Amino acid sequence: DSGVTQTPKHLITATGQRVTLRCSPRSGDLSVYWYQQSLDQGLQFLIQYYNGEERAKGNILERFSAQQFPDLHSELNLSSLELGDSALYFCASSRTSGGETQYFGPGTRLLVL
Amino acid sequence: GENVEQHPSTLSVQEGDSAVIKCTYSDSASNYFPWYKQELGKGPQLIIDIRSNVGEKKDQRIAVTLNKTAKHFSLHITETQPEDSAVYFCAANSGYALNFGKGTSLLVTP
Numbered sequence: 001d002s003g004v005t006q007t008p009k010h011l012i013t014a015t016g017q018r019v020t021l022r023c024s025p026r027s028g029d030l031s032v033y034w035y036q037q038s039l040d041q042g043l044q045f046l047i048q049y050y051n052g053e054e055r056a057k058g059n060i061l062e063r064f065s066a067q068q069f070p071d072l073h074s075e076l077n078l079s080s081l082e083l084g085d086s087a088l089y090f091c092a093s094s095r096t097s098g099g100e101t102q103y104f105g106p107g108t109r110l111l112v113l
Numbered sequence: 114g115e116n117v118e119q120h121p122s123t124l125s126v127q128e129g130d131s132a133v134i135k136c137t138y139s140d141s142a143s144n145y146f147p148w149y150k151q152e153l154g155k156g157p158q159l160i161i162d163i164r165s166n167v168g169e170k171k172d173q174r175i176a177v178t179l180n181k182t183a184k185h186f187s188l189h190i191t192e193t194q195p196e197d198s199a200v201y202f203c204a205a206n207s208g209y210a211l212n213f214g215k216g217t218s219l220l221v222t223p
Contacts, residue, residue, distance in 0.1 A: 002156065002158070004156075033211075042202070042213060042214070042215040042216050043157070043202060043213040043216075045211075045212070045213075048209060048210065050209075055209050056208065056209040056210050058210065090156055090157070092156075097209060098206075098208070098209030098210060098211075099145060099206035099207070099208060099209055099210065099211065100145060100206070101145075101147060101159060101162060102147075102159075102211055103159065104149070104156035104157045104158070105156050106155060106156050107155075107156050
């Protein structure tokens with residue numbers, strides 16, 4: 001158990017819908033990262049927040065957004081969902097601002113029908 | 114940006130044999146290189162890491178080597194066991210991010 005929690009574990013929704021994924025980092029960690037994992041793309045970095053502020057952006061679509069709250073939990077919002085958004089979404093956390101050990105949560109499996 | 118290449122994409126070994134996975138990176142400023150193991154249905158789990166001030170690190174059956182000049186690093190698993198079967202990811206830091214290789218699916222057959 002890494003100490004990173006993610007909810008929900010599974011999510012099934014329809015195209016065009018909007019969903020919110022939630023992540024709580026390990027106690028004491030200030031950075032949260034979001035990754036998308038699909039079968040043919042490996043782990044794709046989406047976005048990083050550090051202590052409430054956006055720190056780095058990866059291959060995140062404009063339909064996706066995230067935020068980190070004062071209690072350091074983070075939410076990833078996915079809107080106008082398409083079939084191709086079906087994937088595993090992982091959250092990871094680290095102690096400081098980045099480029100260091102990241103601890104991954106168990107993931108949310110999203111299926112868009 | 115940083116590019117991490119990982120080979121092979123799949124690897125099958127017999128129980129007791131060794132397994133080697135290799136990665137190369139492009140950012141000469143990278144100084145942290147972790148390896149993750151991902152079992153089916155679970156999140157990646159850190160198994161070993163190395164920083165650029167050392168060339169080799171060992172933890173029981175797992176070792177990692179780093180060649181900064183050549184910009185490559187490798188994971189070595191000795192005396193493999195069926196429970197080592199998983200997907201392994203290498204990564205290298207670049208600025209605030211960790212850039213991951215595409216993964217190696219390791220199968221250890223009894």
